[in-house]
Amino acid sequence: MDTKLIDALKDRIGSTKVLTDDNTLRSRAHDYWVVANLRAWRGDAMPMPGVVIRPTTIEDVQKTVRVATEHKAPLMPFGLGSGVCAGVAPDDKTLLLDMSALNKTRFIDATNLLAGFDAGKNGMDAEDAVAAKNLTIGHWPQSIALSSVGGWVSTRASGQFSTAYGNIEDIVYDIEAVLPNGDLVTLGKAPRAAAGPDLRHLLMGAEGTMGVITGVTLALRRAPEKRGFSAFYAPTMQAGFDMQRQLVQxxxxxxxxxxxxxxxVDRLFKEHVRGEDALLLMVHEGPEARVDAERAAAYAIAAQAGLTNADPVVCEEWLARRNHVPNWQELFEQTIIADTVEVAAKWTDIGAVYEETVASLKQVPGVVNASAHSSHVYQTGINLYFTFAALEEDPRKMEEIYFECWDRVMKATAKNGGGIAHHHGAGRLRKPYLPMDLGTEGVDLLRRVKQAVDPAGIMNPGNLIPD
Amino acid sequence: MDTKLIDALKDRIGSTKVLTDDNTLRSRAHDYWVVANLRAWRGDAMPMPGVVIRPTTIEDVQKTVRVATEHKAPLMPFGLGSGVCAGVAPDDKTLLLDMSALNKTRFIDATNLLAGFDAGKNGMDAEDAVAAKNLTIGHWPQSIALSSVGGWVSTRASGQFSTAYGNIEDIVYDIEAVLPNGDLVTLGKAPRAAAGPDLRHLLMGAEGTMGVITGVTLALRRAPEKRGFSAFYAPTMQAGFDMQRQLVQxxxxxxxxxxxxxxxVDRLFKEHVRGEDALLLMVHEGPEARVDAERAAAYAIAAQAGLTNADPVVCEEWLARRNHVPNWQELFEQTIIADTVEVAAKWTDIGAVYEETVASLKQVPGVVNASAHSSHVYQTGINLYFTFAALEEDPRKMEEIYFECWDRVMKATAKNGGGIAHHHGAGRLRKPYLPMDLGTEGVDLLRRVKQAVDPAGIMNPGNLIPD
Incomplete structure (x- = not known):
């Protein structure tokens, strides 16, 4: 890496925040994407960032962005590294901006139900901070203990409680960001506005390509008065989809x-297996009277739809284990390559997306598991979270199987009218498939907007937007 | 207007769709903005568009956009003309694109709860079409009988039932639009996506500056099982805000x-006046058990907050009269200049926004009414809808009073932390105040995005974005 660039960074933001030691570079070489972990595990020579910058103030971020612009150097924001789609993939020319030291709770406002955080704030720490005041963010991605609030916004994340509490775009009140020109902006004003296009959406889902998110204000909820559970067996996935559709509609x-x-069910809830049935579990939250009415409605609609009751204790089992994140290395050592892929579709398409994707995955040699669950429900449709796993002894061939499986999920989903990305973002992994959702004209529009916001092309180049 | 341009339009899309007669030009000279109507009423020489184009196909729109680009001619989309902020203000160089003939219902899908419409579809006609299948869009702007579904999206509209059913951005499923380069795009895929920034937000609220919306798909709801009412007297506006905050939180x-x-209350619900009290009315909708529980909760919270019960018949009176739109000319003839201004703020700011704005308006000579109601509620805050009216015999001076009142609402709102536009959009009226919401850096960002999407600057130039 250019020593003039390193010197300029040290000069502007202080040498203690500009790191080039091997351990630091190695620890920030990739995110939680399976294949990056596979390559590291099997001992490939891994690309590493040229330098890691750890800002402790917003001004540090602005100065870094300006240095990157002056040197036309690629700048890659790094939250807490829990992304799974290769949104972070530096090379030795890259300035990696590690946001983890920008991690303060700025304020918690129990009257307006708002909390402000630095972007690098750990998600669980943020939730714990508001929970101490009997509030909740209500955003529970599986990665909550490993991800940052800035990362949630940057990737358009969803949490496990999204069906009532919304996805991150429904929770974000405002976004503070440093644009590629060094401008510090706060996007979002008031509970709702009609003052031109909602510019927060330039940053949400941009995955570091439009600027650096430095802070977010999130809307909160009061801790619910009551929590209730219900659980059902569905004779087919379609029967369970129909029941869920009726309930939310x-x-x-x-x-x-x-x-x-x-x-x-067989893998995760062995004690609850019943024949070949699917298992549907629900958590109900809110004012007691509403929770009771909702549970009664769920049982009534389920019975009409041909579902039968399961033991709601399964919901508590899920709550206890829900944030378990797989350890890729352990799987590799068992000669297993696996991943999850989340997609979404309208109600009338989701059955075909499920059937065709599972059938297609099973055709890949070595695949020993092709399964799915749904977890985020809308008036108009629902998501699916596929899991594939394959046995392969040759670590080189694992990668081939992996990309073949991904390709099949993307194509079977798009062919049946589904959207190819529900909540993990696109990264470099989904980038080739982005035209399936946006169309070539939509991709072209995104590219032109990116060019306008980041004319020098320094922000996370190669990510998200097809070349 | 350049005859070559007119000829090119007639040649490409057919002479019957290219209108230059005086009556047509005059009928599309402005929207429902008070001041444009005042100027016309007092006999000012009004600018008129150079030509009115009435496309009947999407291809007509694409061809028109391409002609406009080739001739660098300003192109201004016109829905049904119900805007109130001068988003439509053509001059004799303007190609005015009248979308009202593009007015088909494309489909109604009762399973996925979706309906597709051409952009020029009248809002009430769209609602009637889905109501015939026992569905509802749930979007009830006061202008519903006068506005188009494309206009709703273009201006980021809100409806009277938004507190449960959301604003237009929560209802839009996808947006079909012709971009300034002639590309036809459909933005939005699947019930939810994390496939880069949500590009629908480039068009929503752009008020014709980013392209031409040609079609929209809206999410629907099933007609509610039950409707219920509740009504309360609040001793002060603040007491009523506090009660609403507790209910939604x-x-x-x-x-x-x-x-x-x-x-x-005195002006609109004379029979329900009680002392100086504010009047809070609610409509509850949904499954019967939830409506009953919600009404009970509202009465309990109201009693605790020091509110007292009013006759819920007032809700039915409001429902019957709610879509009355003022006739500006009748007011001018009574020497009255009046308008409404909608803003929003956090719960802790809204009281000061109310008090200071009303007090400030009352200082304007001639003002005989300065009042407000709230109508859209969020976890984090609430909107206010100010009404001012002044008596002034000189039609020239009416305009001065008008702009003075607007200026005072904008400044008192911004000074107290509020957002200066809740749901009418910005247009040319609010344009000078846009930096209050976006900051100068935010405005600059918007300007750069606009430049990227519309490099020739043909789309509704002079609207929305400060020069």
């Missing part, structure tokens, strides 16, 4: 609705 | 919550 909103197909 | 969502200050 009747204006009920259990924050959690999760439907596992038989292979997942 | 307890996770109840009456679709309608409207709180009128005493002058508005």
């Amino acid at each position: 009747s204006e009920w909103r259990p924050p959690v609705m999760r439907q596992y197909d038989h292979p997942e | 307890s996770e109840w969502r009456p679709p309608v919550m409207r709180q009128y200050d005493h002058p508005e």
